[in-house]
Amino acid sequence: MEFxxxxxxxxxxxxxxxxxxxxxxxxxxxxxxxxxxxxxxxxSTLMKILTGVYTKDNGQITLAGRLVNFRSYREAGKNGLxxxxxxxxxxxxxxxxxxxxxxxxxxxxxxxxNKTKMIxxxxxxxxxxxxxxxxxATVGSLNxxxxxxxxxxxxxxxxxxxxxxxxPTASLSDNxxxxxxxxxxxxxxxxxxxxxxxxxxxxILEISDxxxxxxxxxxxxxxxxxxxxxxxxxxxxxxxxxGKNFAWVPRKNPPTDSAMLKVENLKVKGLPEALSxxxxxxxxxxxxxxxxxxxxEILQSLFGLGGYISGKVTLDGKVISVRKVxxxxxxxxxxxxxxxxxxxxxxxxxxxxxxxxxxxxxxxxWITIDEKQGEAMVKEKVQALNVKTDSIxxxxxxxxxxxxxxxxxxxWLASEPKVLLxxxPTAxxxxxxxxxxxxxxxxxxxxxxxxxxxxSELAELMVVCDRIFVLCKGRITAQLNREEIKTxxxxxxxxxx
Numbered sequence: 001m002e003f004x005x006x007x008x009x010x011x012x013x014x015x016x017x018x019x020x021x022x023x024x025x026x027x028x029x030x031x032x033x034x035x036x037x038x039x040x041x042x043x044s045t046l047m048k049i050l051t052g053v054y055t056k057d058n059g060q061i062t063l064a065g066r067l068v069n070f071r072s073y074r075e076a077g078k079n080g081l082x083x084x085x086x087x088x089x090x091x092x093x094x095x096x097x098x099x100x101x102x103x104x105x106x107x108x109x110x111x112x113x114n115k116t117k118m119i120x121x122x123x124x125x126x127x128x129x130x131x132x133x134x135x136x137a138t139v140g141s142l143n144x145x146x147x148x149x150x151x152x153x154x155x156x157x158x159x160x161x162x163x164x165x166x167x168p169t170a171s172l173s174d175n176x177x178x179x180x181x182x183x184x185x186x187x188x189x190x191x192x193x194x195x196x197x198x199x200x201x202x203x204i205l206e207i208s209d210x211x212x213x214x215x216x217x218x219x220x221x222x223x224x225x226x227x228x229x230x231x232x233x234x235x236x237x238x239x240x241x242x243g244k245n246f247a248w249v250p251r252k253n254p255p256t257d258s259a260m261l262k263v264e265n266l267k268v269k270g271l272p273e274a275l276s277x278x279x280x281x282x283x284x285x286x287x288x289x290x291x292x293x294x295x296x297e298i299l300q301s302l303f304g305l306g307g308y309i310s311g312k313v314t315l316d317g318k319v320i321s322v323r324k325v326x327x328x329x330x331x332x333x334x335x336x337x338x339x340x341x342x343x344x345x346x347x348x349x350x351x352x353x354x355x356x357x358x359x360x361x362x363x364x365x366w367i368t369i370d371e372k373q374g375e376a377m378v379k380e381k382v383q384a385l386n387v388k389t390d391s392i393x394x395x396x397x398x399x400x401x402x403x404x405x406x407x408x409x410x411x412w413l414a415s416e417p418k419v420l421l422x423x424x425p426t427a428x429x430x431x432x433x434x435x436x437x438x439x440x441x442x443x444x445x446x447x448x449x450x451x452x453x454x455x456s457e458l459a460e461l462m463v464v465c466d467r468i469f470v471l472c473k474g475r476i477t478a479q480l481n482r483e484e485i486k487t488x489x490x491x492x493x494x495x496x497x
Contacts, residue, residue: 002028002029003026003027003028003029003062004027004028004029004063004064004161004162004193005025005026005027005050005061005062005063005064005162005193006025006026006027006060006061006062007023007024007025007026007046007049007050007059007060007061007062008024008059008060008061008062009022009023009024009058009059009060010022010023010024010025010046010049010056010058010059010061011023011056011057011058011059012042012045012049012054012056012057013057014390015390017390018217019042019045019217020042020045020046020049020056020217021216021217021218022059022218023042023046023059023214023217023218023219024219024222025046025212025219025222026222027162027193027195028193028209028210029191029193030188030189030190030191030192030193031188031193031194031209031210032184032188032193032194032196032207032208032209032210033193033194033195033196033208033209033210033211033212034195034196034197034198034204034207034208034210034211034212034225035047035195035196035197035212035214036197036198036199036201036204036211036212036213036214036233036237037213037214037215037237037430038215038237038238038402038430038431038432038433040216040388040400040402040403041214041215041216041217041237041430042214042216042217042218043197043214044400046214047083047164047166047195047197049061050070050076050081050164051070051073051076051081051083051164052070052071052072052073052074052075052076053073055069055071056069063079063080063081064161077158077160080159080160080161080162081160081161081162081164082154082155082158082160082162082163082164083163083164083166084148084151084152084155084163084164084165084166084168085166088144088147088148088151089151090139090147090150090151090154091139092138092139092140093138093139093140094138094139095135095136095137095138095139096122096126096133096134096135096136096137096138096139096142096150096153097115097118097119097121097122097123097135097136098118099139099150099154100118100122100125100135100150100153100154100157101118101121101122101157102154104157104158105118106118106121119135119136121157122135122153122157123135125153125156125157126149126150126153128156128186128190129149129152129153129156129183129186130179130182130183130186131146131149131179131183133146143176144172144176145172145173145175145176145179145180148168148172148176148180149179149180149183152183152187156192160192161191161192161193162192162193162194162195163187163192163193163194163195164194164195164197165184165194165195165196165197165198166197167197167198167199167428168180168196168198169198169200169203170427170428177203181203181206181207184196184207185207196208199428199429199430199431201230201233201234202230204225204233205225205228205229205230205233208225209224209225210222210223210224210225211223211224211225211228211233213233213236213237215236215237215238215239220236221236234431237430237431237432238431238432247463248462248463248482251282251442251445251446251466252442252446253282253445253446253447253448254282254466255280255281255282255283255445255466256280256281256282256448257280258280258281259278259279259280259281259314260279260280260281260282260283260315260316260418260419260449260450261278261279261313261314261315261419261450261452262278262279262312262313262314262315263275263276263277263278263302263311263312263313263314264276264311264312264313264314265310265311265312266298266301266308266310266311266312266313267308267309267310267311268294268297268298268301268308268309268474269297269301269306269308269309270294270297270474271294271297271298271474271475272473272474272475273474273475274310274311275298275311275475275476277469277476277479279419279450279451279452280450281316281448281449281450282445282446282447282448282449282450283445283450283451283466283467284441284442284445284450284451284453284464284465284466284467285450285451285452285453285465285466285467285468285469286452286453286454286455286461286464286465286467286468286469287452287453287454287468287469287471288455288458288461288468288469288470288471288491288494288495289470289471289472289495290472290495293471293472293473293474294471294473294474295423295454295471296338296423296454297474298454298471299335299421299423299452299454300335301322302322302328302333302335302419302421302452303322303325303328303333303334303335303421304322304323304324304325304326304327304328305325305335308322308323315331315332315333315418315419316332316418329358329415329417332416332417332418332419333417333418333419333421334358334412334413334415334417334419334420334421335412335421335422335423336405336408336409336412336420336421336422336423336425337408337423338423338424338427338454340401340404340405340408341404344404344405344408345396345404345407345408346396347395347396347397348395348397349395349396350392350393350394350395350396351378351382351387351389351391351392351393351394351396351399351407352374352375352378352392352393354396354407354408354411355377355378355381355382355392355407355410355411355414356369356374356377356378356411356414357411358411358412358414358415359377359411359414359415362377363377375392377414378392378410379392381410381411381413381414382410384410385406385409385410385436385440386406386436387399387403387406387407387410388400388403389403400429400433401428401429401433402429402430402432402433402434402436402437403433405425405426405429405433405437406433406436406437406440409425409437409440413444417449418449418450419449419450419451419452420441420444420449420450420451420452421451421452421453422441422451422452422453422454422455423454424454424455424456425437425441425453425455426438426455426457426460427456434460438460438463438464441453441464442464453465458488458491458492458495459488461491462482462485462488462491465482466481466482467479467480467481467482468480468482468485468491470491470494470495472495477494478494480494
């Protein structure tokens with residue numbers, strides 16, 4: 001096979017701590033090669049070196065037979081390397097064609113923008129990807145799947161030879177995933193090579209030609225995908241004894257008979273009818289449903305983020321009014337939101353600052369903050385939740401996705417809530433981090449607290465929940481005890497109605 005990319009002996013350390021240790025990675029022309037590994041395995045660092053964001057300490061990179069050493073993302077882009085990030089980089093107020101040609105606009109002889117040529121070329125690129133929306137549409141009017149296509153068209157407009165797809169399906173529906181996969185197969189036929197990064201193993205095996213698995217900064221195996229199973233991948237990722245927590249185990253302290261959270265006739269904006277349900281003390285309850293069923297809206301209304309029209313909410317025997325977020329926090333409700341990067345964290349702040357943010361009042365000393373006391377709390381949470389960071393003063397954007405998510409959970413645990421609302425708590429993180437977050441949820445409930453969790457991964461709900469509500473078009477259509485759910489198919493059938 002013809003290698004378009006060869007990375008040999010790649011090494012990188014930060015503050016003396018090795019992150020990559022003699023890593024080799026090879027990509028064939030017209031191949032989809034998946035890069036898999038737990039948080040902190042070194043995947044992101046390897047790709048950032050490839051795209052010029054980081055400089056390597058040692059090793060060599062050969063691109064199309066030529067030794068390269070990119071010093072910036074722009075330089076890598078000029079050489080045919082483009083990365084499509086999980087957090088899309090489009091300008092929502094601009095049109096599709098304006099986004100595609102942003103920073104490399106086509107100019108006519110008069111030095112003016114050649115809109116006609118850009119629209120025609122953009123439409124041609126979209127057609128080649130098998131989509132038919134207008135290049136003149138505003139990006140803000142498109143769904144996530146079509147925005148993904150605009151990102152790919154943008155890369156192709158700059159003659160990309162290698163696409164790096166970072167968690168490309170994290171926010172897509174099943175239909176959108178299949179459209180994306182059809183596009184990927186079409187790009188392969190055109191000779192485009194792709195590095196595919198994902199934690200969804202069934203998708204990896206469906207779309208990849210080869211898989212490289214990393215652990216602790218090293219490559220543990222590189223195989224053709226046809227030679228691997230999901231169990232194989234998990235085994236390589238975790239090593240011996242890893243991932244044991246990501247399976248159903250009996251609760252140490254079963255739920256009590258008394259209610260922690262009782263919701264009566266809750267009318268949420270956008271949902272067709274009022275909802276009533278209760279969660280017992282020490283109980284973990286899941287909400288399963290298709291996208292658009294109203295799952296997120298329920299959690300947000302309970303946390304005071306709008307949508308709460310009417311109804312009665314009782315928390316630990318006391319009727320509460322949750323009109324604003326501060327009402328929810330004061331009452332003992334916390335929310336881990338769906339998008340940690342835009343809703344759960346301040347990315348330019350440190351681990352310490354993010355963890356302390358909801359509980360600053362606890363550390364007030366007159367008009368100042370007791371930094372010593374605050375640091376002690378943060379260090380305790382970092383240790384308790386096994387957050388991998390070399391310092392609590394590290395900017396949180398430099399942490400892996402799983403460790404960022406642990407900090408979102410940590411900051412709300414610091415507020416000592418009675419009810420923890422979790423919206424897609426393990427989206428975009430690896431199986432090892434999922435195991436750890438599962439254990440954090442169990443421990444929280446075992447202490448007598450309650451959890452309401454939304455997840456698109458049915459296996460995840462089956463692992464952690466005592467009871468599951470099935471939500472369909474804003475209505476609770478079933479309530480299933482964990483013992484009633486023998487297989488994932490049973491739950492899937494309940495969701496599909």
